[in-house]
Amino acid sequence: MKSKIYCRLSSVIVLTFVLSVHTFACGPYPPIIPTPKFFTSNWDGLMSRDFNKQENLRLWQKLTSKKIPLEDIEQAVYKDNSDVYADVFCYYGNIHTDNLFYIYLQNTRDSELYDFLVTAKMMEERWAEINSPWYYPATRGYGYAADNFQYIIDRCNDYKGIRLKDRYALQAVRALFVSRRYDECIEYFKKAFHNFPDSNLFKRMAMGYVAGCWARFGEIDKANEYFAKSGDISSIKTENLVAFMAERNPDSPELMSYIQSCADDSAKFCTIRPVAEQLLRTDRVKNRGDWEFALAYMHGEFYADYDKASQYIHKALHHKFSSDDLRDHARAYRMKIDAENGNSSSLLADLKWMESKIDMFSPDADEWNGILQNIVYAGLVPELWNRKNYTTAILLCGYADNLIYSKRHIRLYGSSNNLYSLNLGSLRQSEDLWNGHDYCSLSFQLMGSLTSEQLINVKHEIETDNQLFAYLKKYARHDSDYINELIGTLALREENYQRALLYFSDVSDRYLRTMNIYKTRYLNRDPFAPYDGGYYKDEYGEWVIKQSTHRFLKDKYSKYRFAKRMLELQNQMKYGKSADERGMARLKYAIGRRNSFEDCWALTQYWRGEYVGLFEPLLYYGPDDNYVKNYDDILYDYERTIGREKTEKIYQDEIKKAMSMLRSDEYIAEANYMLGYFGAVIRDYGNTAAAQHIKASCDNWQQWL
Numbered sequence: 001m002k003s004k005i006y007c008r009l010s011s012v013i014v015l016t017f018v019l020s021v022h023t024f025a026c027g028p029y030p031p032i033i034p035t036p037k038f039f040t041s042n043w044d045g046l047m048s049r050d051f052n053k054q055e056n057l058r059l060w061q062k063l064t065s066k067k068i069p070l071e072d073i074e075q076a077v078y079k080d081n082s083d084v085y086a087d088v089f090c091y092y093g094n095i096h097t098d099n100l101f102y103i104y105l106q107n108t109r110d111s112e113l114y115d116f117l118v119t120a121k122m123m124e125e126r127w128a129e130i131n132s133p134w135y136y137p138a139t140r141g142y143g144y145a146a147d148n149f150q151y152i153i154d155r156c157n158d159y160k161g162i163r164l165k166d167r168y169a170l171q172a173v174r175a176l177f178v179s180r181r182y183d184e185c186i187e188y189f190k191k192a193f194h195n196f197p198d199s200n201l202f203k204r205m206a207m208g209y210v211a212g213c214w215a216r217f218g219e220i221d222k223a224n225e226y227f228a229k230s231g232d233i234s235s236i237k238t239e240n241l242v243a244f245m246a247e248r249n250p251d252s253p254e255l256m257s258y259i260q261s262c263a264d265d266s267a268k269f270c271t272i273r274p275v276a277e278q279l280l281r282t283d284r285v286k287n288r289g290d291w292e293f294a295l296a297y298m299h300g301e302f303y304a305d306y307d308k309a310s311q312y313i314h315k316a317l318h319h320k321f322s323s324d325d326l327r328d329h330a331r332a333y334r335m336k337i338d339a340e341n342g343n344s345s346s347l348l349a350d351l352k353w354m355e356s357k358i359d360m361f362s363p364d365a366d367e368w369n370g371i372l373q374n375i376v377y378a379g380l381v382p383e384l385w386n387r388k389n390y391t392t393a394i395l396l397c398g399y400a401d402n403l404i405y406s407k408r409h410i411r412l413y414g415s416s417n418n419l420y421s422l423n424l425g426s427l428r429q430s431e432d433l434w435n436g437h438d439y440c441s442l443s444f445q446l447m448g449s450l451t452s453e454q455l456i457n458v459k460h461e462i463e464t465d466n467q468l469f470a471y472l473k474k475y476a477r478h479d480s481d482y483i484n485e486l487i488g489t490l491a492l493r494e495e496n497y498q499r500a501l502l503y504f505s506d507v508s509d510r511y512l513r514t515m516n517i518y519k520t521r522y523l524n525r526d527p528f529a530p531y532d533g534g535y536y537k538d539e540y541g542e543w544v545i546k547q548s549t550h551r552f553l554k555d556k557y558s559k560y561r562f563a564k565r566m567l568e569l570q571n572q573m574k575y576g577k578s579a580d581e582r583g584m585a586r587l588k589y590a591i592g593r594r595n596s597f598e599d600c601w602a603l604t605q606y607w608r609g610e611y612v613g614l615f616e617p618l619l620y621y622g623p624d625d626n627y628v629k630n631y632d633d634i635l636y637d638y639e640r641t642i643g644r645e646k647t648e649k650i651y652q653d654e655i656k657k658a659m660s661m662l663r664s665d666e667y668i669a670e671a672n673y674m675l676g677y678f679g680a681v682i683r684d685y686g687n688t689a690a691a692q693h694i695k696a697s698c699d700n701w702q703q704w705l
């Protein structure tokens with residue numbers, strides 16, 4: 001007959017191999033924190049042509065009707081060719097389009113606008129024609145393009161109206177430029193745009209062509225002047241672009257866009273400091289907020305001078321900005337600087353404002369959520385934690401963890417088929433209010449990094465009447481089951497089994513049934529079944545498991561029963577009737593303690609494993625996001641705070657002391673049997689009940705002698 005003990009040990013060894021891949025220490029991890037740009041706006045890095053296009057679309061809307069979407073105007077003005085116009089502007093019959101720009105022109109019979117658009121389309125198409133590699137001029141005339149553009153120039157000169165005068169003048173300048181009639185182009189510009197202000201879009205666009213004319217004459221200084229006035233910073237040939245532009249066109253959106261594009265380059269960005277400081281000493285710049293924001297960002301990000309950054313950012317918000325979006329980013333950066341300085345006087349109002357930016361109708365919702373998480377994770381939480389304001393830190397963190405998911409109504413753990421449902425968090429039920437990744441979040445890691453007593457204090461403080469707390473609790477998870485289960489787990493970690501029992505007893509059955517920790521068999525293992533010799537170090541210095549004699553007893557009350565049993569063993573260690581009883585209790589307690597941190601680590605911890613997404617906290621990040629290293633000193637880590645080596649040393653010491661307390665052969669044999677030393681039981685204690693059990697269970701026991 002096959003050995004029962006051999007079968008038992010073999011099956012456990014195989015199972016141990018299967019499960020041991022999950023038991024290496026791995027996590028929790030410092031959070032991956034979004035690192036969005038703060039000194040930015042929705043025109044960050046745009047070129048002059050992008051600004052011109054957007055302004056032109058708005059001017060067309062103003063010229064026609066605000067009811068016409070900009071997308072319809074863009075389609076008509078920039079995308080459709082002249083053939084489309086010929087079809088749409090057939091005044092006889094019905095119009096076949098849903099484009100409101102075309103419908104407006106058809107219904108108003110505005111032939112003046114139609115004639116201009118035909119001229120502009122003709123200009124574009126003929127320019128595209130000569131840019132084709134297959135183009136070959138038909139005549140020479142004034143130049144290679146004269147045969148294509150003189151008709152357009154004549155059409156522009158024939159216009160005698162006022163409404164479109166600047167638009168026609170721009171088309172004539174373009175036609176002269178592409179015809180290489182550079183002298184005429186310069187003179188025409190001076191005459192045609194003499195009475196238009198420099199702020200006029202079409203004059204600025206025409207300046208770019210005039211600058212091109214001067215550049216072709218080799219007059220680089222004159223070309224630079226016109227490029228600067230037109231806003232075309234990328235075409236300027238000079239060493240210090242920012243200083244050159246700031247002197248001539250300080251409120252140019254292209255200049256601020258260029259500066260924003262340099263915000264990730266500390267060396268390049270910091271060169272603007274003397275320019276900005278000099279400019280702010282004058283009254284030449286209208287958008288002072290832009291420049292003060294730039295200095296605040298520079299001092300905060302690159303000099304870590306948060307006092308100086310605070311001074312500039314608060315001044316910036318009292319001045320004019322070039323765009324509402326840049327002002328919004330400045331306010332967000334003020335929140336970040338306030339967090340660094342420990343200033344929470346306007347935190348509640350700021351969070352409510354920030355939440356309004358994370359709107360599901362906004363294309364920038366993810367960006368603003370990243371900004372919020374950066375402010376909370378990188379600034380507010382570490383600062384609050386250092387001041388031991390754990391409650392505010394945890395609620396803020398939970399708020400940032402869950403806000404966007406709550407708005408999107410996402411349940412990350414709603415299905416057992418979801419990869420992340422294997423995390424040791426709780427499965428979300430359809431009737432649950434919580435949609436967030438509650439066990440794979442930074443807020444849960446923070447709570448798990450406290451002592452049980454500290455978390456109890458946090459639990460009580462969360463329940464206090466506090467406006468900020470009331471607001472944060474809309475999104476931060478704080479229900480009693482969730483916190484009580486964690487308090488009980490922390491108490492197990494601290495060997496405070498009386499407290500563990502108290503808090504586990506307050507966790508509902510319904511909640512326990514939803515927890516993956518009970519569904520994935522990590523609490524089904526018998527914590528009082530020891531390893532044979534526990535761990536040993538291999539030739540590489542790594543701890544390796546020898547062999548397990550664990551049984552599997554599925555029970556959703558595993559933590560509660562473990563705490564109850566450990567408390568009983570503590571009492572037996574103190575009050576046992578004999579040395580044998582006290583020694584055996586000490587032995588079992590030592591085994592239970594060691595296993596609760598190692599093989600049965602799920603009793604005291606929530607993350608141990610190598611598979612990404614299976615045990616580690618769920619982290620979303622982009623290519624520029626980074627770990628925040630200062631969380632290494634905040635977040636609980638088993639190896640750093642307790643450690644396998646220390647656990648094993650305590651275990652071995654306690655086993656020796658427990659064995660030394662035993663007096664009778666029966667107890668000594670039972671202890672050796674528990675530890676897996678079957679040979680010692682047969683050899684030295686052959687007449688005991690343990691030895692008889694081994695002999696009855698295995699045919700090959702004589703080989704152990």
